[in-house]
Amino acid sequence: MIEVAAAIIYNGEGQLLIARRREDKSQGGLWEFPGGKIEPGESVQHCLQRELMEEMSISILPYAFFGTNKHSYGNLHIELIAWKAEYLEGEMQLVDHDDYQWVLPKGLGQFVFAPADVPFVERLLKESR
Numbered sequence: 145m146i147e148v149a150a151a152i153i154y155n156g157e158g159q160l161l162i163a164r165r166r167e168d169k170s171q172g173g174l175w176e177f178p179g180g181k182i183e184p185g186e187s188v189q190h191c192l193q194r195e196l197m198e199e200m201s202i203s204i205l206p207y208a209f210f211g212t213n214k215h216s217y218g219n220l221h222i223e224l225i226a227w228k229a230e231y232l233e234g235e236m237q238l239v240d241h242d243d244y245q246w247v248l249p250k251g252l253g254q255f256v257f258a259p260a261d262v263p264f265v266e267r268l269l270k271e272s273r
């Protein structure tokens with residue numbers, strides 16, 4: 145089981161950050177909450193701060209656990225661990241993604257997400273009603 149951290153990052157306008165995985169990556173072309181694999185001994189919060197700096201050049205502050213979801217992509221079993229976070233600073237520069245958007249939670253239904261993210265998307269949509 146691979147532990148993967150994902151950040152649900154809010155800006156000051158109540159929008160959240162989603163990003164589309166590059167075509168050459170696993171789950172390419174699908175939208176996700178940015179993050180990545182947790183290193184041995186690393187906290188989820190630290191992983192998210194590190195990944196967002198490496199992958200997008202932005203700094204964030206994770207502030208609350210959101211939920212966890214187990215999913216299998218064939219032989220690859222992942223546990224996706226989501227935290228809510230606040231966007232702090234930095235201009236977006238994409239490394240592992242080819243697009244990003246700041247969207248209001250009620251707009252999340254317009255995007256096709258990686259299957260492991262779908263329960264989180266549905267909960268955010270429900271909470272926005």
Ligand SMILES: Nc1nc2c([nH]c(=O)n2[C@H]2C[C@H](O)[C@@H](COP(=O)(O)OP(=O)(O)OP(=O)(O)O)O2)c(=O)[nH]1
Pocket residue numbers: 148149150169170171176177178179180181222224240258259260261
């Ligand atoms: N970061 C992230 N990964 C996700 C999400 N949903 C989801 O299924 N995944 C999957 C895709 C990958 O199989 C794995 C995370 O890998 P990663 O983002 O660290 O990518 P990586 O460059 O290390 O791995 P890879 O694409 O080269 O296999 O979890 C999500 O919301 N955020």
